[in-house]
Amino acid sequence: MSFTKPNVIFVLGGPGAGKGTQCTRIAETYGYVHLSAGDLLREEAAKPASTLGKEINEHIKNGSIVPVAITCKLLENAMNNSGKQNFLIDGFPRNKDNVDGWKKALDGKVNIQCVLFFDCDEKTCVARCLERGKASGRTDDNEESLKKRIVTYNESTRPVIQFYEKENLVKRIDASNDVDKINMQRPSNRYRVSHQYSHHHSPSHDDDDIDLSPTNSYSDEKEDFKQPTGYSPIEISNELESAIRNLRPSASQRKKAKANLNVSKQKADLPQLNLTNDENFNEQNSNKENSSQDQQSRRWFPNPDIGHVDSDAFIRHNHVECSQQPVESNDQINPPALLTAYPPAGISTRPTAVVAPAGPTRSISMFVASNSSIKTVNDTNPNTRLNSTDQQTITSSTSAFQPIANLRNLLNGKSTNKSAPLLMDIPQHKALVRGQQLTKVHISHPQSPSIVYLMLHEDFNTACRLLHEMAAHPDLQRDQSPTYAFKAQVNRLCACYHEGRWFRCRITQISPDFSSATVVYLDWGMTIPMQIGPEYIRRLPNEFYAEPTCSIMCHLDGVPNTNELIPADCLSECIALLSENEYDVTVNGYDSNSGGKVILSVNGRIINDQIRQLLIPNKSMSVDDELIEQFRHELPLTVGDELKALLSSFSGKDDSFYVLLVNEDTVIIDRAMSQLQETHFSNGYTSEAPRIKTLVVARYADDGKWYRAWIKSVCIQRQQATVFFVDFGNESTVMFEDISPCPESVRTLPWLGIRVRLLDETMSHDELAAFWKIAESNYIWIKILDILKDSYIIQIKIDYTLILRQERMQILEANQGVHVGVQTLSNDQSLPTIRPSNYSDANSIVMTPSFTDPCATGNDPLIRNLFEMISNELRRLRHRINDSDEASQDRHSQLMQLLFSSVNLNNSNNSKRL
Ligand SMILES: Nc1ncnc2c1ncn2[C@@H]1O[C@H](COP(=O)(O)OP(=O)(O)O)[C@@H](O)[C@H]1O
Ligand SMILES: Nc1ccn([C@@H]2O[C@H](COP(=O)(O)OP(=O)(O)O)[C@@H](O)[C@H]2O)c(=O)n1
Structure with missing residues (x-):
């Protein structure tokens, strides 16, 4: 029995026909998971954060059909999240769009067992819905909506039922009967329903059985439905039913399977052995045909492409040295029956691979280009020959978009299952370095539009060498029983067989019946379900532990990391963009938990931007700060980073404010922008409105210069848009003619405006204004102390040297030999050594210089005294809010004067005079 493909029964019928009621019973009796499309839609619409709520609710109220991309994704997610195999999908597919969308997304990946058609006359349906409406609170159980729903049902859903009838999949059930008559008759273990071809014909008898066995996919009683009044009992055997109930194979099955494979050396009672029989292989092979039809959408599921990897072809093209001989294994001498927590001697648990700057290579392109011919090569190679009956079709029950948390756990070697032991591990891929x-670079697995697994050139070589070595390893010869038993356990490493190759994998999930496991391909990134059994999963021989994983998970910087529904056509465009032979990659960040943050490009074409363009138009057009946060494009900052910055604007909301980071990007943006000042934008948005939430450049009215911004809202009437300047953190209203698409050269540079607030320091706007007076137009150094959702907590270090340099230079010139004071720095020197006097004062403007000059240290008390006074002055300044600008400026310069006169005098008496 195969559990690799989920079984699906569609349940259709008019509104109120009783689909939900019967499904609940079937689900209880047969262990099917009941998924009601309508319920899922209502649930989604009820989520406060849902951007689709309005759209869904409108359709429901109007009785029209929600676009399939939404419904299908909800169903798919629910299936994936359930972790189960058998599903009753109620209220879907309801029109041709539903059928097509389902096919596009899931054809070949599930087993459609049948379509249960609950046939009920209109009057009864309406009456039931109205009755339900009294208590259900549903917005569509009223006469007005019902009229529309009935029309939709007759016009759109009935043709779907007819379509499936032609496919001989429909089981018609008279749903006008009493609830209990329709339902299961216990205790006979039979699902007894009367089913008739049409409600115009009354049933001649009412105890036909419907087979709900998960494996009996297409019934062969075609004749049934050729005669409208014909009934043909579909037997559901007790055996089959118990098989559904008890998914774990029986002891005798296990024994038989074991005998078949002659796994003599294995422990007799290994519970995970559930070996495939011929029937399965046939079924799988027929599935394979289906699945190849829909390769585009399949790519988002665990990638079957790895089956095409042919190391021999690869080696021929690339002259990679690689032993053709079986690798000498000392396992025979030193055989650990199961891997223990101790790594074998000589195996490093630390990464050893070096992330090489990719060298010249033809490998990846050759590999990809020769993909089509690889199959043939495979067939002629005795080492790697594909045996068609041996092929295991990969079908997926895992989500197209895996939650990152799981991957993170995987990457960290953390178990998702508390009881699972942490075993010997394969070293992680070497960290990427920001700026690299x-x-x-090859994408070994595009997991989602925003997450990919990258393989550097060297990784690719290693991965192929591993494939080759594994194929030659004596323990991994499929025609021979494995030397050592392998007990599948969550988190355990293993070798998995797929399309003629063994791969290094880690088990992440095991089905309750121990027949299948979900494994992640450590070197290629994808997650795939596998049958458990020595044919498919074996102990990973010791020599394959040393090599670090060959791929590295990376996020595409600036691409929204969305779990939201992505329409199928948009998805396939994303896939196409991620299917290039090779990429140039800029590393914008790396974190051992979440992997790399990268920008991919091909011939200068920035893939991140193209994908973002595809994804963002699908988002809601409502202005929503939360949403923009999702694709805000920041430098990857971490706690402890010290950065040079300029104060740029108040956030206007609280005491947070924006600073503009000053780094090499600032220079690039600056340069690009000043070039733009000179060119007159002819491609401004004069005829059409700029799209909300797109990155543009906009002319800032105050100085007439262009800056990067994103569109927050537009007013077509006034031909104006509110834009948010991403490098400065302020908003402004700009005419359409002063907005232009963002030039590519600066599009992917991180946004330099970051929102910050001071630790434990609440500043009023006025105080901030005073603070501004001191620090504006001068660089400040900020140290990141904490990272909040919407802002950074920082400590500010004001580089007084910049303020003072001028004067100080003069003083120094005039007073040779005076060594007290602040260290002078040139602009590009590293951090000034000015430090806050103590931690609690960290965010006030009290700064104490540290001294590099030994002479100065002798004057410590004086200096402390001096700076205390200065800080008092500064505090006073902060509170002199009502002063006119001029007055505070005056005060400021007075203060500076004081500072310098005191430094100049270098005398405690003088400092007292302050
Ligand atoms: N066989 C039946 N006879 C009478 N009422 C029924 C029957 N089946 C369901 N109902 C009632 O009719 C209403 C609609 O049933 P429901 O299962 O929600 O329909 P659907 O899912 O097809 O819209 C419910 O209030 C339910 O209690
Ligand atoms: N595949 C589906 C299922 C339901 N729906 C919407 O959800 C509404 C309620 O569906 P439902 O299955 O819960 O309700 P019934 O009409 O079966 O009582 C429908 O009228 C549609 O507006 C949809 O758009 N597409």
Whole structure:
């Protein structure tokens, strides 16, 4: 029995026909998971954060059909999240769009067992819905909506039922009967329903059985439905039923399977052995045909492409040295029956691979280009020959978009299952380094539009070498029983067989019946369900523990990391963008938990931008700060980072404010922008409105210069848009003619405006204004102390040297030999050594210089005294809010004067005079 493909029964019928009622019973009796499309839609619409709520609610109220992308994704997610195999899908597919969308997303990946058609006359349906409406609170159980729903049902859903009738999949059930008559007759273990071809014909008898066995996919009683009044009992055997109930194979099954494979050396009672029989292989092979039809959408599921990897072809093209001989294994001498927590001697648990700057290579392109011919090569190679009956079709029960948390756990070697032991591990891929530029990088698995697994050139070589070595390893010969038993356990490493190759994998999930496991391919990134059994999963021989994983998970910087529904056509465009032979990669960040943050490009074409363009138009057009946060494009900052910045604007909301980071990007943006000042934008948005939430450049009215911004809202009438300047953190209203698409050269540079607030310091706007007076137009150094959702907690270090340099230079010139004071720095020197006097004062403007000059240290008390006074002055300044600008400016310069006169005098008496 195969559990690799989920079984699906569609349940259709008019509104109120009783689909939900019967499904609940079937689900209880047969262990099917009941998924009601309508319920899922209502649930989604009820989520406060849902951007689709309005759209869904409108359709429901109007009785029209919600676009399939939404419904299908909800169903798919629910199936994936259930972790189960058998599903009753109620209220779907309801029109042709539903059928097509389902096919596009899931064809070949599930087993459609049948379509249960609950046939009920209109009057009864309406009456039931109205009755339900009294208590259900549903917005559509009223006469007005019902009229529309009935029309939709007759016009759109009935043709779907007819379509499936032609496919001989429909089981018609007279749903006008009493609830209990329709339902299961216990205790006979039979699902007894009367089913008739049409409600115009009354049933001649009413105890036909419907087979709900998960494996009996298409019934062969075609004749049934050729005669409208014909009934043909579909037997559901007790055996089959118990098989559904008890998914765990029986002891005798296990024994038989074991005998078949002659796994003599294995422990007799290994519970995970559930070996496949011929029937399965046939079924799987027929599934394979289906699945190949829909390769585009399949790519989002665990990637079957790895089956095409042919290391021999690869080696021929690339002259990679690789032993053709079986690798000498000392396992025979030193055989651990199961891997223990101790790594074998000589195996490093630390990464050893070096992330090489990708060298010149033809490998990846050759590999990809020769993909089509690889199959043939495979067939002629005795080492890697594909045996068609041995092929295990990969079908997926895992989500197209895996939650990152799981992956993170995987990458960290953390178990998702508390009881699972942490075993010997394969070292992680070497960390990427911010700023690294890589070329000829291959995507081994596009997990989602925003997450990909990258393989550097060297990784690719290693991965192929591993494939080759594993194929030659004596313990991984499929025609021979494995030397050592392998007990499948969550988190355990293993070798998995797929399309003629063994791969290094980690088990992440095991089905309750121990027949299948979900494994992640450590070197290629994808997650795939596998049958458990020595044919498919074996102990990973010791020699394959040393090599670090060959791929690295990376987020595409600036691409929204969305779990939201993505329409199928948009998805396939994303896939196409991620299917290039090789990429140039810029590393914008790396974190051992979440992997790399990268920008992919091909011939200068920035893939991140293209994907973002595809994804963002699908988002809600309502202005929503939360949402923009999702794709805000920041430098990856971490706690402890010290950065040079300029104060740029108040956030206007609280005591947070924006600073503009000053780094090499600032220079690039600056340069690009000043070039733009000169060119007159002819491609401004004069005829059409700029799209909300797109990155543009906009002319800032105050100085007439262009800056990067995103569109927050537009007013077509006034031909105006509110834009948010991403490098400064302020908003402004700009005419359409002063807005232009963002030039590519600066599009992917991180937004330099970051929102910050001071630790434990609440500043009023007025205080901030005073603070501004001191620090504006001068660089400040900020240290990141904490990262909040919407802002950074920072400590400010004001680089007084910049303020003072001028004067100080003069003083120094005039007073040779005076060593007290602040260290002078040139602009590009590293951090000034000015430090806050103590931690609690960290955010006030009290700064104490540290001294590099030994002479100065002798004057410590004086200096402390001096700076205390200065800080008092500064505090006073902060509170002199009502002063006119001029007055405070005056005060400011007075203060500076004081500072310098005191430094100049370098005398405690003088400092007292302050
Ligand atoms: N066989 C039946 N006879 C009478 N009322 C029924 C029957 N089946 C369901 N109902 C009632 O009719 C209403 C609609 O049933 P429901 O299962 O929610 O329909 P659907 O899912 O097809 O819209 C419910 O209030 C339910 O209690
Ligand atoms: N596949 C589906 C299922 C339901 N729906 C919407 O959800 C509404 C309620 O569906 P439902 O299955 O809960 O209700 P019934 O009409 O079966 O009582 C429908 O009228 C549609 O507006 C949809 O758009 N597409």
